[in-house]
Each structure stands twice: as C-alpha cells, then as structure tokens.
Amino acid sequence: MNKNIVVVGGGPVGAFSSYFLRKSGNSVKWIAGKKITNSAAWSSAGLVGPGLSFPLPDYEGLKGNMKWLFRRDSPVRLGMGFMLSNLSWFSAYSRSRHKILSESGKKSQYMLTTGTMKILDEFVEKYGMDIDIVHTGLLQTFKTQEEMTKISEELRKDGTVKFEVLIPEQCLDREPALGANKLSGIYYPEESSLNPRKLLSEMRRINRESGIEVIENDIESVKMNGSSVKHVVSDGDAIKGDEFLISSGMGSTVIASMFGLKLPLAPGWGHSITYDNVKERPHMPVEFSEDGVYAIPMGNSLKATSFFEFRGQSFKPPAERFEYLKKVMSDKFKFLDGIEPASKSSGMRPCTPDSLATLGRSSKFANLFWATGNCRQGVMHSGEMGKLASILIDGGKIPEEFDLFSPSRFSV
Ligand SMILES: Cc1cc2nc3c(=O)[nH]c(=O)nc-3n(C[C@H](O)[C@H](O)[C@H](O)COP(=O)(O)OP(=O)(O)OC[C@H]3O[C@@H](n4cnc5c(N)ncnc54)[C@H](O)[C@@H]3O)c2cc1C
Incomplete structure (x- = not known):
C-alpha cells in the first residue's frame, strides 16, 4: 500500500499488526x-x-462467582476502591454479557483464535520462530466430581470445543507429573501453548528483518490537526505518519486521554512465577480449577499463572500473590518443594466492559485506528488481530462478525 504507518505498542497485537502492515507494502x-x-x-x-477463546471469567460474570470473592485465598479479586470509582465499567460489564454469548460474539472469538493458531504455525515454519510451541492439549483438573460434571455438561451442550472426561487414573496416565494427586479431569486435545516472552523477542527479530523500524521507547504526547493526527512524540522526537495504530494494551487508555478520549479498559491484573531449568515438569499445560492456577511447561522452564484482580494501574502486587502461586505449585508438584522460582512478574489484561476487543478506525480521528482490549486472550488473538488491523488500514473489508468490535461503541 506504500503508506507511512506508525504502530504504538510492543505487545503481541502491535507486533503482528506491524508485521502485516509491512508485508502489504507499507513503511512501518x-x-x-x-x-x-x-x-x-x-x-x-x-x-x-x-x-x-471465550473472554473474561469462565466464572460466568461476577454473579455466578461470588463464591470466589469470599475465599481468603481467592485468585479472583476486586479492589473495592477501584470498583467504586469504576462503577460505570462494572455496570456496562454486567449489562453486556449477552453480546459475547451471541452467535457472532462467539464466532468472532473463535475466528481470532483459530486464525492466530494458523499464523503462529506458519511463523514457526517460515521464520524458524523459536517460541516453545506445543500442541499437547490442555488438562483441566478437579478435586471434586461436581464441578467437573457441571462444566462437561455445559461443554456438551455448547458443542464447539472437543474434550474428554477423565477419571483420576486416566488423568494420571495423561499427565504422570501429577503424581500422588487424585484429580479427575477434562482433557482438551485442541489447545496449544507457547512461551510468550520468546514470542515478544522473536517478533522483534522478525519485524526488524522485515524492514520495520523498531523504536524501543514510549510515546509521551500526540499532536492533532483538526480531526486528524499529525504526529506522536517519543523521546522528544515528532514521529509522523499517514495512519496511526494504537495497540498498547492498558497503555491505550493513557494514549486515548492524550487524544482527549476515554477508552473504557479496566486492568485485569494477573501474576506469574517461573522456575528455570527444572529437571521434572508436566509435559502439557495443566489447570488446577479449584485453585485458579495454570502450570505451563515452556522448554526447560515451568511457569505458573493465576489471579484475575481488578485494581488501578498503579497497583503494586503484594508478595503474598507470588507465595500463593508457589504454594499451589509445590503442593501439586512435589519435585518443586524447596525450589525457588527464577522470576516473578505481573501484568494487566486490557479488558473492555463488553469483553470484546476494540478494532477499527477511530470514530473521532480520520487517520487513527485501535487494536486493543483483548483482555485474557491477547496472545491467542494477536496474529489474527494484527492481520485484520492491517486489512482495515489498507482500506479493505473484514468479515462482518467483527462489526461488534467497532471503536464507535465507545466513542473513541
Ligand atoms: C497472568 C496472565 C495470564 C495470561 N494468560 C494468557 C493466555 O494464556 N493466553 C492469552 O491469549 N492471553 C493471556 N493473557 C492476556 C495477554 O497477556 C494480553 O491479552 C495481551 O498481552 C494483550 O496484548 P496487547 O498487545 O494488546 O497488549 P500488551 O501485551 O499489554 O502490550 C502493550 C504494549 O504497549 C506498550 N505501551 C504502553 N504504553 C505505551 C506508550 N505510551 N508508548 C509506547 N508503547 C506503550 C507496552 O510497553 C507494551 O509493549 C494473560 C495475561 C496475564 C497477566
């Protein structure tokens, strides 16, 4: 297309958007x-x-999950101060559940995920992208039969996802690392996992090799000229473009305010610990349902993630979040007893009140686009989000299922 495009945001969505925009002939x-x-x-x-691929809590809105909120060690947390100062977000969230559960809501999520899976495999093949991707399926485990039966019945009714119900012996056969734990399970054969840290650095390599100018800095301000964007400012330099794409996760809210807009994203905090060079580890991702913890093998490492915690952007996660992860991991995997994680980190999932991403041309500025708001699915949606963003910026049309993602619904 040979336009000058500025993409802001170095997460997976910005990375793939930059790639596809360059591939279609733009300077990026x-x-x-x-x-x-x-x-x-x-x-x-x-x-x-x-x-x-379905968003926000499997915990079917906050309503069905009040039980999580009353547990002392609950991985689902709601900061009261945050909630009170964001009542409009929470009320919009509870009002718009039907949208995501509608036929086009579900289809759009599914299309983003399956499209991204294809793109990831192509990148591994084409660029030797080294991201520890495995297609082993995922094992969701349960201490009690009751919850498992409820979930498997819902899955059967829905009919979209393949799964197998496992009694404890079968669960252990599938994943011997569970050892003495007597857990029943649901096995999802179509799920994959990858090392997202490697994905971020591999996409920097691939994008550089594709001729993209990579600027490792933030933007601190923007300059408009009537209803179009003139430039963004990074480290004092004015960076000009014909079109601008904001794909900056939770940072998109700050950037929106530079344009005088209010993008309603709430930060869904999550935390992780990573054990490096572990001799033993599960060979597939395992979810411990009652604990709300995922254990994911990544090459020689083993990562654990958990928590869905609504707090402000300046929140500093207390040490007890990581202690909780450590405790669940060493309870479940005896071989981790006494081993310290090599790293701990936290991140903010960018969550819209209707659980659908924001993708498309701004309703306020002619040459501004948004690709953000993927909440807990930004990795698995990123490839397809990037492809769709590049089609839109190049002036093309995307399937109507994605009309639901229009930025005009938030007036941004
Ligand atoms: C614990 C946890 C577990 C998760 N598990 C999964 C999972 O299993 N699968 C899945 O698909 N998703 C998962 N997610 C969600 C996923 O990480 C996010 O949805 C995804 O990272 C969002 O991608 P993004 O590119 O939109 O934003 P981010 O990845 O958040 O990237 C935002 C980028 O914008 C940049 N930025 C911000 N402000 C500025 C600025 N002013 N100027 C320039 N750049 C700026 C940041 O530096 C960053 O590079 C998880 C998240 C957490 C926290």
Whole structure:
C-alpha cells in the first residue's frame, strides 16, 4: 500500500499488526515501548486454543462467582476502591454479557483464535520462530466430581470445543507429573501453548528483518490537526505518519486521554512465577480449577499463572500473590518443594466492559485506528488481530462478525 504507518505498542497485537502492515507494502515505524516486560504477555500463560477463546471469567460474570470473592485465598479479586470509582465499567460489564454469548460474539472469538493458531504455525515454519510451541492439549483438573460434571455438561451442550472426561487414573496416565494427586479431569486435545516472552523477542527479530523500524521507547504526547493526527512524540522526537495504530494494551487508555478520549479498559491484573531449568515438569499445560492456577511447561522452564484482580494501574502486587502461586505449585508438584522460582512478574489484561476487543478506525480521528482490549486472550488473538488491523488500514473489508468490535461503541 506504500503508506507511512506508525504502530504504538510492543505487545503481541502491535507486533503482528506491524508485521502485516509491512508485508502489504507499507513503511512501518513500530514504537514498541520502553521495556519488553511492560507487555502483559510477559506475565501471561501463553495458552492458545479454541477451548479458551471465550473472554473474561469462565466464572460466568461476577454473579455466578461470588463464591470466589469470599475465599481468603481467592485468585479472583476486586479492589473495592477501584470498583467504586469504576462503577460505570462494572455496570456496562454486567449489562453486556449477552453480546459475547451471541452467535457472532462467539464466532468472532473463535475466528481470532483459530486464525492466530494458523499464523503462529506458519511463523514457526517460515521464520524458524523459536517460541516453545506445543500442541499437547490442555488438562483441566478437579478435586471434586461436581464441578467437573457441571462444566462437561455445559461443554456438551455448547458443542464447539472437543474434550474428554477423565477419571483420576486416566488423568494420571495423561499427565504422570501429577503424581500422588487424585484429580479427575477434562482433557482438551485442541489447545496449544507457547512461551510468550520468546514470542515478544522473536517478533522483534522478525519485524526488524522485515524492514520495520523498531523504536524501543514510549510515546509521551500526540499532536492533532483538526480531526486528524499529525504526529506522536517519543523521546522528544515528532514521529509522523499517514495512519496511526494504537495497540498498547492498558497503555491505550493513557494514549486515548492524550487524544482527549476515554477508552473504557479496566486492568485485569494477573501474576506469574517461573522456575528455570527444572529437571521434572508436566509435559502439557495443566489447570488446577479449584485453585485458579495454570502450570505451563515452556522448554526447560515451568511457569505458573493465576489471579484475575481488578485494581488501578498503579497497583503494586503484594508478595503474598507470588507465595500463593508457589504454594499451589509445590503442593501439586512435589519435585518443586524447596525450589525457588527464577522470576516473578505481573501484568494487566486490557479488558473492555463488553469483553470484546476494540478494532477499527477511530470514530473521532480520520487517520487513527485501535487494536486493543483483548483482555485474557491477547496472545491467542494477536496474529489474527494484527492481520485484520492491517486489512482495515489498507482500506479493505473484514468479515462482518467483527462489526461488534467497532471503536464507535465507545466513542473513541
Ligand atoms: C497472568 C496472565 C495470564 C495470561 N494468560 C494468557 C493466555 O494464556 N493466553 C492469552 O491469549 N492471553 C493471556 N493473557 C492476556 C495477554 O497477556 C494480553 O491479552 C495481551 O498481552 C494483550 O496484548 P496487547 O498487545 O494488546 O497488549 P500488551 O501485551 O499489554 O502490550 C502493550 C504494549 O504497549 C506498550 N505501551 C504502553 N504504553 C505505551 C506508550 N505510551 N508508548 C509506547 N508503547 C506503550 C507496552 O510497553 C507494551 O509493549 C494473560 C495475561 C496475564 C497477566
């Protein structure tokens, strides 16, 4: 298309958007942010699969999950101060559940996930992208039969996702690392996982090799000229473009305010610990349902992620969050007893009140686009989000299922 495009945001969505925009013939400046660790993907579980493509809590809205909120060690947390100052977000959230559960809501999520899975495999093949991707399926485990039966009945009714119900012996056969734990399970054969830290650095390599100018800095201000964007400012330099794409995760809210807009994203905090060079580990991702913890093997490492915690952006996660993860991991995997994680990190999932991403041309500025708001699915949606963003910026049409993602619904 041969336009000058500025993409802001160095997470997976910005990375793939930059790639596809360059591939279609544009000159791309990718402002990838000051630190690679600022992407929520740094802390993410890297799970990718149709069974996980539905947004926000499987905990079916906050309503069905009050039980989580009353547990002292609950991985689902709601900061009261945050909730009170964001009542409009929470009320919009509870009002718009039907949208995501509608036929086109479900289809759009599914299309983003399956499209991204294809793109990831192509990148592994084409660029030798080294991201520890495995297609082993995912094992969801349960201490009690009751919850498992409820979930398997819901899955059967829905009919979209493949699964197998396992009694404890079968569960152990599937995943011997569970050892003495007597857990029943649901096995999802179509799920995959990858190392999201490697994805972030591999995409920097691939984008550089594709001729994209990668700027590892933040933007601090923007300049408009009537209803179009003139430039963004990074480290004092004015960076001009014909079109601008904001794909900066939770940072998009700050950037929206530079344009005088209010993008309603709430930060869904999550935390992770990573054990490096572990001799033993599960060979597939395992979810411990009652604990709300995922354990994911990534090459020689083993990562654990948990928590869905609504707090302000300046929240500093207390040490007890990581202690909780450590405790669950060493309870479940005896071989981790006494081993310290090599790293701990936290990230903010960018969550819209209707659980659908924001993708498309701004309703306020002619040459401004948004690609953000993927909440807990930004890794598994990223490839397809990037492809769709590039089609839109190049002036093309995307399937009507994605009309639901229009930025005009938030007036941004
Ligand atoms: C614990 C946890 C587990 C998760 N597990 C999964 C999972 O299994 N599967 C899945 O698909 N998703 C998962 N997620 C969610 C996923 O990480 C996010 O949805 C995804 O990272 C969002 O991608 P993004 O590119 O939109 O934003 P981010 O990845 O958050 O990236 C935002 C980027 O914008 C940059 N930025 C911000 N402000 C500015 C600025 N002013 N100027 C320039 N750059 C800026 C940042 O530096 C960063 O590079 C998880 C998240 C967490 C926290």
